[in-house]
Amino acid sequence: MELLDDAQEGPQVGAFFDLDRTLIAGFSALAFGRDLVRSGHLEWWMVQREITDAARSMREESGDGYTQAMAVLASLLLGLRETILVEIGQSLFENEYESRLHPEAFEFIEAHRARGHTLVIASAATAYQTQPIANAFSVSDVLCTRFETFAGRLTGGIESACWGVGKLRAAQTFADSRNIDLEKSFFYSDGSEDLPLLEAVGHPRPTNPDEALEAAAATHGWDVLRFGERVAPTVWELARPLFEAQPRRSVREEFDRAFDQPIRMGYRIAHWMRRAARS
Secondary structure, eight states: OGGGTTOOOSTTSEEEEOOBTTTBSSOSHHHHHHHHHHTTSSOHHHHHHHHHHHHHHHHHTSSOHHHHHHHHHHHHTTTOBHHHHHHHHHHHHHHTGGGGBOHHHHHHHHHHHHTTOEEEEEEEEEHHHHHHHHHHTTOOEEEEEEEEEETTEEEEEEEEOOSTHHHHHHHHHHHHHHTOOGGGOEEEESOGGGHHHHHHSSEEEEBSOOHHHHHHHHHHTOOOBOOOOOOOOOHHHHHGGGGSOOOOOOHHHHHHHHHHHHHHHHHHHHHHHHHHHHO
């Protein structure tokens, strides 16, 4: 593989891979949000305005809209059992994400593995989207957005949002802990929001780049990778199940849901009381 010909061997070289539009075709977030709504654990009307405001912030570059969006999502999932999110993520992988994995991504990951490099998936997506995909590529180190939990339930906060400069900081911290030299390392990503980390590594690899990243790559003289077309579902195809009749829940699912609701309400009340006490 020519783009790795000049790479040193050994674990001091990191090979960092973004997730959406790099390891898989399309984006993973919409399907994850859709299934949260379909499962009854998230009400779309509760999140629509806040996520729209966060997206506007990201477009206008007026703030860290991604962290804002993740904070909103975490607050709406307050008190939810984390195992539910793990199950949704695994189901999505088996039914949707697996068919969207780029074969070329396997080739690059295996080429780095053969050289003894430290393989890392570095994604803004949540752990519930990212971990099943990391398992498919046999990558054990994952940097991603993580929600705070206590006693197996979400607290309404986020531990980290692995986006933009936040992804750079996460990679630097990881590199320091594993004696990885970023100047000898690689990063594969499709988005301009990852420019901080792309500029920090010695071997930036824009992959299926968006328009802004393609322009930046031309300015920097970076090699651009383009994987073969892999069909990703359209927004309507992903959202359509929300407008279809939902399958009837089993007695166990209904029981779990009924049992969970008072506990989640208790978490919310405690959260509101803490916020009121601080204000």
